[in-house]
Amino acid sequence: MTFDHAPFLFGPALLHWVLVFGCFAGIVFSVSVLIALGVYGASGPTAVMGRVWQGLHDFLGISPRRIWAISLLTIKEAVRRKALFVFVVFASLVMFAGWFLESDLRADLQVKNAVSFALTTISWLTLPVVLLLSCWGLPEDIRLRSIHTIVTKPVRRNEIVMGRILGFSIVASLIVSMMGVVGYVWIRRQVPNNAELICRVPVYGELSFLDREGNLTDKGVNTGDIWEFRSYVEGGTRSSAVYKFPMDKVTDNVRFESRFEAFRTHKGRIGQSLLVRYVLVNPTKGLRVPLGSFEVAEFGLNEKDVDRQISFFDEDKNDNRTVDLFDDVVDQNTLTVEVQCLDAGQYLGMARPDMFIRMPDRSFVVGYFKAVVGVLLLSIFLISIGVTSSTFVKGPVSILLTFTVLLVGQGFREFMLKLITGEQKGGGPIESWYRLITHMNDTLQLPDNFGVKLMQSIDNLFMGGLWLVQHLIPDLSYFVMSPYVANGFDVPWSTAMAKCIAMTVGYLVPCLLVGYYSLTLRELEAK
Template sequence: MYFDPNENLIYPLYALSNWVLTTGGLMFVVLFVSLANLLVTRGKSGVGVFFAEIRGMISDVFSISPRRIWALTRLTFMEAYRRKALAVFVVFAVMFMFAGWFMGDTQEITPDQVKVYVSFVLTSISWLTLPVVLILCCFGIPEDIRLRSIHTIVTKPARRIEIVLGRMIGVSMIGVLVLLVMGTVGYIWIVRQTPERSQKFLVCRVPQYGGIKFINRDGDEGTGVNVGDIWAFRNYIEGATKARAVWQFRNVDESVLDADGNLQLENSFSAFRSYKGDMTRSLFYDIKFYNPENGVSYTTDPQPVNEFRSKLDKIPRKLTVDDVQYDLIKDLVTKNKFLHVEIACIDREQYIGMARPDLFIRMPNRPFWVGYWKAVLGIGLIVVLVSMIGVAASTIVKGPIATVLTFVLYVLSGKNSHQFMDALMSGDFKGGGVLESIYRLVTHMNPTTDLPETPAFYVVKGFDLILTSFLWLCKQVIPRLQSFNMTEFVANGFDVPFNVSILPSLLVTTAFIIPCVMLGYFALRVRELESK
């Protein structure tokens, strides 16, 4: 794994409070923007209108009719069909007909090749589905307003909130339908593309991760060595010294053993040689299990590092140390069900690198389709989220603008852009805000050089601070889609964990429902439907 799967870990207990916080924050933003809009457009009377609309909305919520919503959903469906949205299947078919041309030779298929297949299928499914959904959700209501067909609806007993909900559900359902078809075809394509003898690579491993800490060469707690990699994901331990990587696994009992009673420990350690030495011989590590409560320990024979591939070490339950037999679970696991595992590098002046997910207890595999469909679910949740944001945006602005707005929000919702915005707001980002960056670009000033301490630059920094504060406000509206991308788990042969990926994604998606519906309702109530 090249990322820490626990980055997005949410404990179920905190899930509800997280959801309330996100929804509440978004609702506040929506209400604040609506009130500001009414104050600007209608002056003092805007306050009255605002509260009247809130009352109206609450009343509408209690009079929602599922029948009317379903009718509007069907209408959205019919519209999409007439607009030939399903022509996306033609593009999909063409892509999959020729995809094999671009992707390696199936004669020498490896787990890496399978990774490419899975990534391709899931990426192309999302790239094809999202534009369709984006256009459908952003152009539906504006088109109704332009053609004045919305009058036919609003003059019926259908309420504004039902129109918004109907559109959202309709577009989401189209997206999900497209996704289901493409997901099924994609699954068949992956299975067919992988030869019979390589089908074993299509698995969903279920890992149980532990916490990691490093011991440095003197035996003190440390951080491991950086061997000069640009990507400092892994830390290295030096061979034939006291340097160790220590994992602590929770909840270890008999249930983690396989059918033969072995503990399956899988690793993907990295090797770094400070001198080449005998290149035909791998670097070696050993695994030590110890129980700090009773002082019992067991060290395995040296094992070769299998770099950039996984290596499975099966540890038998019955272990013999100095002619005394120990039980792995009874003697080496603490009373609180903790298992301590120490990794050491055997070779002098050589290094072995590892990060937290590089060692885990491997539980029984799940079928590939389980992880695959979970990843499709992740895409489905993005589709639903985009539909809601798109429909809400289309109630305020015209179709093309709503499309661009939703697309920009989607682009900005990735991990990198959130990290960039965080760095910009916290001041960690070198080079400053908008004005400061412009000044530095024009004058070719290095980002690490301090600005002159003059009044003009205080003004520049002050202006940037205002803009950055505005950015903070905008950031609250931009969803975090980091956990939605479940492709990486499946492509790397892992199951998609519920509390790391599915739960956070579900929370983000549902957190946007009420604010988006509210926004759509307010916009449709307040705006002039006659204006095209």
């Protein structure tokens, strides 16, 4: 298991957010002004401006006490509607899950299964409850007109939205943290004696390649893999993968962990895996320190500890030498490692996340509860969407909408991207139907006539809509942090946690705005 880990850059992300948000706000504002101008004449734009001014005023004048009142009400409502009952379901599931998880598996796989199970169950039980609660709360309030008793008090409509979101988030936190603790205890008990719960803290480097003549390239050889994730270096040549790790702390030893892939062009030595060697390089000093070779454990883990003092045979000087890892090898806070395959004619494949320096492990609790927070963040995201959508549609529709966001965000973004980019053959919806009905293969050219042009231009509209949806719905798979923990890794701050927090906040803000305006601009009558 490797993690593709583009780090989260706050600055550009914020800029992007501001741009998108600003554009949307601008478009909505201009369209409103135009419509108001058309419908109400000259007084229209003034009214729109008034609304904006009023909105600003309402957002500045929010009262924490009122928001808290509504949150408290929301929490009481959820509790008295027995939302916490889901915890009982979780407890009973967890109680008996041990019976159904395979216990004759390899110890590390058992750990993986147990951790995945606990975290997946937590999210699968929490999310539906959160979804139902958040989408049902406001519409039910409107239907029963309880909301009349609230909005006739000096409550700003944004306070209602905020209070609801906050309240449901607290309920979600309650549920998730209770489950988290029980899940943790359960995992502890479930782990077999010969296994342990690990929480690695990896430091990844930058990867480049040297080709067989030793020239720098950014990609290695493609051995015909459909998945172009890994690049290969040829064994027995100067070809190698060059990892540059940031090194700013001095430690007594360094542990490299890697997962490389082997590709054989001939049978070679059956019964022995390909040989791999690390060479530590200091390009400034021209120092090359080869470490002892090892057999690659394909799809497994290669662990290599390097002490601070390294003794090696220097081929150039034809002598045994000892160097200091930090004084001699690390160059400008960077440790350069060349990975070579020693078997001629065989290939070794790697990608950037395939090799890392393992820092001292964190406690498993840390990683585990980070993943639990991931579930909570996803819940809060869904709550924001749910509450917001329930300000303008009824409960069932809101549930459907939020569920769709969840579904699409979790699993269909890639497919949508394929559709938009045209990688998925067959054209838009109408063209696909046309091809289906006429049994027309997707490789066949459509005739060049007006009908086809019309069809394709309508399809393009659909595609435009799809593009928008694809860009509006975030990649919710980031919130699923259980793979990190299940595979014995800490949940990284920058690539996972920060991203998810930013995503949650990034969507919360527009949600509040949309919720506020749709509550303000609608008559709160159940119709």
